[in-house]
Amino acid sequence: MKWSRAVRHVEELAARCGEVASLPSSIHPLRVVRLWAAGDVLGTPRDLERVTVAVVVDLPVDDVPWLSEPQGAEHWANATRMSRNPIRALWRSAHAPVWNHAIDRPALVWDAVDGTAEETLAALAEGRGEDVRLPAPGADEFRARLRDELAVSLRALRRHTRAYEEKRWSPGKLTAVSDALWRVGDGYLDVLDAVERDA
Incomplete structure (x- = not known):
């Protein structure tokens, strides 16, 4: 475009x-x-x-x-x-x-x-x-932001994994729960990769 x-x-x-x-x-x-x-x-x-x-x-x-x-x-x-x-x-x-x-x-x-x-x-x-654009963060601020982001993503991954386990064998469609789990899993891995690159 x-x-x-x-x-x-x-x-x-x-x-x-x-x-x-x-x-x-x-x-x-x-x-x-x-x-x-x-x-x-x-x-x-x-x-x-x-x-x-x-x-x-x-x-x-x-x-x-x-x-x-x-x-x-x-x-x-x-x-x-x-x-x-x-x-x-x-x-x-x-x-x-x-x-x-x-x-x-x-x-x-x-x-x-x-x-x-x-x-x-x-x-x-x-x-x-x-x-x-916003000013660039300092190195320490950037690392702290990544740590916070990773912690949020990990909590979400655990929460959505439990929701998936609870819904897995229940009647009804699983798509909404599985899609949400995939998204937070992808997010967690993306942040984890960023943390490892910054290490």
Whole structure:
């Protein structure tokens, strides 16, 4: 996809974040509070396969382990049309830093208080993403973030493994439970690899 289209996807998603946030929680109980641009769209203009964003939700950290999807994520993605576009969403809790080993110095695009960050969108359109990114963490801060992320992922892996064991021989479909287990397992291994690379 062309660079201008990629940035347009981010801009449209930011607008829809605001629209959905204004609806009652009875319609959309999953409360998204911030949207960050991440990855290639923060670089120099070129064709991209997809856009990566970090979607920050007002849920406890343990409810949003790395590479998982919180309850209501699919409904929210459909409501914002994110699921119909070449966008990779990385779900994050509002109660921990948005950045980690894979979300490197993201740029805030929208938040529930101030709305769309027009200066960020302008910078992305001009290929100046570097100007609006978060500062890089120090080495100690980075290692501490990885340790915290790994601990959250391990707790999630244990929790979802138990849920799978309980559901395994029960009547009904197993897909939702097995998919959730796969996601947290993948997230745990991804963070573990990052910890080992940093060691």
